[in-house]
Every structure is written in C-alpha cells, then in structure tokens.
Amino acid sequence: MKSGQVTIKDIAKALGVSPSTVSRALKGHPDISEETRKAVNDLASRLKYEPNAIALSLKQSRSNSIGVIIPEMVHYFFSSVLSGITDVAYDAGFTVIICQSNEIHEREVANVKALYSNRVDGILISISKDSDEFDHLNFLIDNDIPVVFFDRFAPGIVCDKVIVDDFDAAYKATKHLIDEGRKRIAHFSGPQKLLIGRERLEGYKKALKSAGIPVDESLIVHAENFEMAREAVSKLMELPKPPDGIFAVNDLTAIGAMLTLQKRGIKVPDEVAIVGFSDGKFSGIVEPNLTSVDQHGYEMGTAAARMLIKRILSEDPFYPPETVILQTSLIIRGSSRVEK
C-alpha cells in the first residue's frame, strides 16, 4: 500500500472534478453526463485504478469476505470442502479468509477473534476435536455474524449447518457387508467426543441389530489413524472368533487394516471384507480398490458457502436456521465384494 496507489481523489484532481463525481461516474450513476463519465473511465483504466475494498468495507459496514475455520487443511476431505467454498465465494464476489485451528481449541478461539476483527460478513466453521466450550461462537451469534457449521457442529448452538448423514452412511456401509454375507463385522470407531464419531458407531450397531446380529463389543475398537489400525487389526485377528468384515471410520484406517491383513497372508475381500469412509484418492490406489463412503466434500463446501452467502444477503433477520443433510454414496469396489 506504500505510496503510489491511485485513488478516486487522484482521478478527481487530475480531471478537475470532485471525488463524488468520479465515484458516481465509475458506477454509471445517471446523474453524470456521458462526457465526464467517459473521461473518468478512460483515465481510471489508464491509471489502472482499482477500488480500495477496505475503504468500502468501512463505509458500508460490509466487507464482502467470509471466514473459514477448519481443523486441518491437509486432508482430502477438508481440502475438498475448502475448494468448494472458495469456488462458490469467488463466483459470488466474496473473498475467503482461511484459518486452521489444528484441532486446538484456543487457536479456534483466536481465529474467531481475528475473523471478527476483520469484520468478515460470515463464518464457516468445522469445530476442532477438543472443543467443548462455545462462548466464542455465541459471541458471533450475539453480534449478528452469521455462522454456518459444516461437517462438525457445536451442540446447543442454533444456526445453519450442513452435515452428512453419518448414521445413514454407517448403516449403509455395514448393511452392505451383511448383504455380502459377513457375519462378524468389526468397527474402527472415531473420536466419540464428536457427534460424527458417535453417529457412525450407532449406524453400525443399528445395521447389525436390523439383521439380527448381536453387537459384540470386542469387535469395536477405537482407531483413528494408520498405525492404530494396524495394531487393532492384529489384535482382532487373534480373537477366538476373528471378524470377517471391517467397517472403518476413515480410509486411512481401512487401508492400514487391509495392508496388515495382506502381509499376514489373509485375503481381502475373500477372508475379510473392508469398507472405508470419506472416499479419497486412496480408494483407487490400493489393490483391491477400496469400497468407501463418498462424503462429497466439494459439494459440502459449495452447499455451506451458498447457505452462508444467502443468509448474509438476506434482508430478513428472522429467517429460521436451516440444516442440510447431505446424503452419502457408498462406492462399492473390490475390497468388499468377492467376484464370482
């Protein structure tokens, strides 16, 4: 911003008119004569004038920017969501300020403050794993900053959200394994602090019950990452009655299990069928290809951004919060289906 950036004043001075006239001329206000309008526009483009969005924001009390708080960007799912958000924002003329909470609650709070300080017009957020206190979000609501949750949301805060039907997804995934003839299906569960972790577990249980299969707690193990999955599957296979199917909470754990099994000479899917979650680039890369739940991250991003922008642009301060539940797709591949 140093010295030389050309402003409306510069144009006004050079043309011997007032800043108001330049401002109006630039936006085609009818009060301005064709002659000066042309003169202004010509000079503006010769000088490569670009409006100062900051001054505009201050004046209008609207920044035309939205904030995003995301736990971790280096994830196929989250980066897909981000991509969807940025694309929609771009089309709508909004800039996107992105913060990464790194799953740390205090950083999330700091991020909210920073975004608020920058007077974003609204915030998209997926809360961090260890958040169980939400004053910072209530602060936003109190100050009329629209908030839209995506994927993970804070219980007790009423506002827009777009989530995936995790319960249904888990149900579908488990049912698929049952339909394939599996009797003892294990589950790698995610963080139970997050609703999505619990929903997936419940969907899994529901599917079993519906099929008349008793829930065996020894088949439910907490495993969030690659290493945990490798250990978990080893233990599972040493059970007196080892599982013949695994529904994993994400693709990484699914693949961890798969590779470990294959190393031990256990055939996938013949002996153990596997289903993952949140269809990433991994799916097509392992052999056999991984059956997985496609969460449609990009679509989640576009939906969330659209909801937020719609609310920002809305005149009606009372229009009720909406919840969009995105349906998932079970992408069936080689890891769960025995070719006949």
Place this chain on the structure above:
Amino acid sequence: MKSGQVTIKDIAKALGVSPSTVSRALKGHPDISEETRKAVNDLASRLKYEPNAIALSLKQSRSNSIGVIIPEMVHYFFSSVLSGITDVAYDAGFTVIICQSNEIHEREVANVKALYSNRVDGILISISKDSDEFDHLNFLIDNDIPVVFFDRFAPGIVCDKVIVDDFDAAYKATKHLIDEGRKRIAHFSGPQKLLIGRERLEGYKKALKSAGIPVDESLIVHAENFEMAREAVSKLMELPKPPDGIFAVNDLTAIGAMLTLQKRGIKVPDEVAIVGFSDGKFSGIVEPNLTSVDQHGYEMGTAAARMLIKRILSEDPFYPPETVILQTSLIIRGSSRVEK
C-alpha cells in the same frame, strides 16, 4: 457488522472521555493515568470490545493480511504448503486470504485484482499451468506489493521465490535407480510448459549421461495423471526392450504404473523399480511402499511465508530479491530396492 458492534466511541461516550483517550488507554500509552486506563480496559472487556481491523487498515495503509494464490488446493503437496503458510501467518499476526486459480489464467488475474483491492500487504503465488503472460504480476510489483513465488514461478519477474531443486531431485531419483543396477530407466514427464517439468526431465537425462547410459527418447513419455500412466506403462512394456525402472513425475503416476504392472504379473521392484515424486500419503499405502522424492511442502510454505513477512516488515525498499532453493529428500522404500 449490523448494528450493535461496540467501538471505541461507545466506550468513550460511556466513560465521558474522548476516543483518543480510549485508544491510547487500550494500548498502554504513558500519557494516560492509571485510573482511566483501568476504567477503559475494564469497560472494554465487559463490552467485549474487539478492534476494527478494517478501520485500522485504512488508517495505517497496512492490512496485516497476505494473499495466497494456489492452482489447486486438493493436492497433498499444495495443501501442505498452505498449511505451512497459515501457521506462520498466524504466529506473525497476519490473516490469510486464499484464492484458487484452478489452473486457469484468467482466474489467476481476477484473484490478483481481488487481493489488490483488499490491499493485502503481500502475495504468495504459485502460477497456474497455462500462464504465459504476467502483466498482472508486474502490476503488483509496480505498486510495491511484495510478491513471493513458491514452487512455480514466472520467468523474467525478479522477486523472492522459494523453489525446490527439481533438477537435483530428479537427478538423485534417477541415480538411485542406476545405483540399484537398473539399465533402462523410463521417465514419465510432466507439463513442459512449467519449468519444474523441464527441470525434472533434465535431471533425469543428466543422471543417465553421468552414468554413461544413452538417453532413449522412446522411454520418455508424457504422463501427468493416473490414467495416462496406466496406458503409458502398458505401451512401454511392449517395447522390444522394456524398461527395468521408472522415474515418475509424481506419485499418482508412479502408483498407476505400479498397479498396472502388478496386475500383469510383473514384479515391483524385482522386474521394474519405481520412484515417484512429491512424497504424499500415498507412499506408505501401496505395497511395496513407494520410493519418492519428499518435496517438504510444509517447509516450503513456512519458508515462503517467512520471506514475505520479512519483506513486508522491511524498511529497506531496495533489499535485493532472494531465492531459496529447498533441497529434497529421496525417501527410499520398497518400490525401488530389492531386499537381499
């Protein structure tokens, strides 16, 4: 921003002092008595006052924000870079505005305009594949907006950049294959429009020449993605003298080749050794694990952000542009080394 956001004026009015006093009190200016300082601070925190960064930006002609333009966020490498950038920016008190060019030149131009309009203090950019005209970047330079390139840079524009030594990386990768006893090494090449594509090709050639192996053009094929790699490797194996090693331009193509070979019953690494590029999460997931060049994306992000912030904060307008060349690491895994 609606109605109720509390400002310095509100505090001033409530306390019967002037806005100047409040401003000074909040930042501990010595001119203010302990008594009023305390009163101001107390009220400020009771009212949850948060400074308006926009007003500040306008006043100081410094927004404390940086812009990032990235071709595609949904890539392990790029999202790692982004992560590094955001973390450093966060620590330095900068907000990050992120734009995605989607490899489209016009969008890149529009992104530059938007960032300039928002008066970011500097811009980090990795140019899109189809950019060969750089007026938009020269515009930034002309307006004293610091620019730092990362990974991909525009030829002919002198400014800071942080890149990886692609030539050296390709050389190391190819040499490794040679050291493992491979004689006919193929190369999947990337977009030759980008310097990094050309550098990798040259590094590959150099390694061959150094070892006295003639460059066989029939072993060099253009393959940027999974599908192209599958086709390419099929053709290669039908050559009268098929390759016994492949150096791929990225991990996806490497894995495409690997899976295709395995399906045909060709053993990796015994019959064909494979090396990928830009070590992502894939590497550990295929069997055998993929040897790959770790580009240190996160470190690239932190380095680039640090360079930019240093320049933004620098008083000296003439301090010369720097180029940081990050060294890569060849991570040797099972896909290229035959266990003895």
Place this chain on the structure above:
DNA sequence: AACGAAATCGCAAACGTTTGCGGAACGTTA
C-alpha cells in the same frame, strides 16, 4: 422575458481508528 424542469455536479458527513499538537491543571522551584 421569465419561469420551471431537467441535467450535472459539489459539499459535507460518515465509517472506526490513530496521532501530532496544543491546552488545562497541578506541583515545584527560585
């Protein structure tokens, strides 16, 4: 010739903050 309408434009205030300068009140010293 006079009047009203239409066409153009400028003034000034405002958005929230910072900061140089000046000013009032008080105490200290010679």
Place this chain on the structure above:
DNA sequence: TAACGTTCCGCAAACGTTTGCGATTTCGTT
C-alpha cells in the same frame, strides 16, 4: 509570586469511499 515542568487529556485531521441534499447551469415552454 512568577516562571517553569509534569501529568493528563481533547481537537482535529487523516485514511478512501459513498450518498443525501442542495446548488448551479442549461434548456425548453409559455
């Protein structure tokens, strides 16, 4: 008592833009 030094605070301008309102000019009508 006069002069001076401190301490503490307010005035006003500025950053770049928009906009309601009023002012001026021009023109067409009677």
